[in-house]
Amino acid sequence: MDHRIHQVPQHALQFPAINGPKSKQSPIPFKDILSQEQGLKISKHASQRIAERNxxxxxxxxxxxxxxxxxxxxxxxxxxxxxxNNAALLVNAKNHTVVTAMNREEATSRIFTNINGTILIND
Structure with a gap:
């Protein structure tokens, strides 16, 4: 597994401004929201997987x-x-980084190694 962290392109993962969709402010890049709010990072690999797997x-x-x-x-x-409910994410809690992502169907047939904790989130 590649643990290197890559910058997410500015145009990727954009959300409307925090004030809501009717705001005339420009969108805030999602990675900026994460880094401000939680200090989360998304690796290049995880970003690609999230996009590829919709x-x-x-x-x-x-x-x-x-x-x-x-x-x-x-x-x-x-x-x-x-x-x-819809996805499984491998994260490095120490570095606060999402390493990879897969949809639940894909995750069902996998064996996960080198983890020392599991977090279940029901949406």
Whole structure:
């Protein structure tokens, strides 16, 4: 597994401004929202997988992921599997980085190694 962290292009993963869709402000890049709110990073690999597999994770879900990663880090978990209704994410809690992502159907047939914690999130 490639643990290198790559910059996400500015045009990728954009969300409307925090004030809502009717705001006339320009969109805030999603990676900026994450880094400001939770300090989350998304590796280049994870970003590609999320786009390729059309995984939809809204802002509220990302906030929950960030909070759970903080809790996991406090408990000494370094590498974790986050299982959601529609996706599974491998995260490095120590570095606060999403390493890869897959949809639930794909994750069902996988064996996950080198993790020391699992986080279940029901949306």
């Amino acid at each position: 995984i939809q994770i809204d802002e509220q879900q990302w906030e929950i992921i960030g909070e759970k990663m903080q809790e996991a880090k406090k408990k000494g978990i370094t590498d974790s599997l986050i299982v959601m």
